[in-house]
Amino acid sequence: MKQSVLVTGAADGTGYAIARRFASEGYDVFLTSRDEERAAKAAAKLSEETGVSVVGYGLPVGDEKLVIDLFADIRQRGYLLSTLVLNAANLGIGQVALDVPLEEFRAVIDTNMVWNFSIARQAALQMKEAGGGAIVFITSNTAYRAIPDRVAYGASKSGILGMMRSLALDWGQYGIRVNSVLPGMIKTSRWDHNVGDVRHAPSVHTPLGDIAEFDDIANAAWFLGSNQSRNTTGAEITVDGGNMIQLYPVIR
Ligand SMILES: NC(=O)c1ccc[n+]([C@@H]2O[C@H](COP(=O)([O-])OP(=O)(O)OC[C@H]3O[C@@H](n4cnc5c(N)ncnc54)[C@H](OP(=O)(O)O)[C@@H]3O)[C@@H](O)[C@H]2O)c1
16 A cells, blocks of 8 residues: 555645655655645645645644544545654643633643544554554654743643653554654744744754754654654654753853
8 A cells, every 4th residue: 555644734834844755755645734725735735846646634623523534535545544743733822821711721732632642543543454654743842841931832742742652552562653753943934033042042052053944853753754763662853953951051
């Protein structure tokens, strides 16, 4: 059966780069966006760029029935999914812990943990049938080190690591590997608007002196999501220029 990957939140940026990385290795691609039109546009663009088959799905957050329907469609097209990369995230920016409304806190956990779990489970059902597969969570180095006013986000990204280890244990018997990529800061369009100390993060807070490009994350996802990492499960690859291992700022 043709190798295939599903990447969530892949209409642009990091997710699109991950989808393109797998396409460049000959995988057929399924990608999602919450917006159906964005998904369709990204799919057409990626297919034109790489020549592989790409299908874009509009997938709103939260409804398990929609996830089940999406996987039924993948099956109907003649695939059992080989690789799942869970990239979409609710960033939960600006949630001040002393007054964040519970529904906003819960929305982050629901998206990053519950919704991701529901997608992982449907993928695993196909992978079990196929005799194996790979699931990659894109989490964050904030799973280990806190940043201000991101209480639900940090909790969800740590929680994903616990979920990853449980699923790696439970599904290893089916040949399903479950691993995580932990990006530090990525050069998204948001990066240009960073102010204050954050702007100086690459130069004073990272041994390598730079933050990640989209392709750095895509390469790590490719390694964990492909047979390159055949004997690796429950593992983490941190892609943060060494940000996490540095104790205090170094001003040269
Ligand atoms: N950027 C960083 O510096 C950084 C650092 C560490 C970890 N990460 C992690 O790396 C991954 C990619 O990061 P990124 O900055 O490239 O992400 P992003 O562009 O902010 O989000 C990725 C995709 O997720 C979807 N999304 C956004 N908000 C959402 C919400 N509230 N609920 C559900 N889906 C939502 C969007 O797709 P649609 O709008 O098309 O649905 C978006 O294209 C994420 O898991 C992020 O947590 C990023």
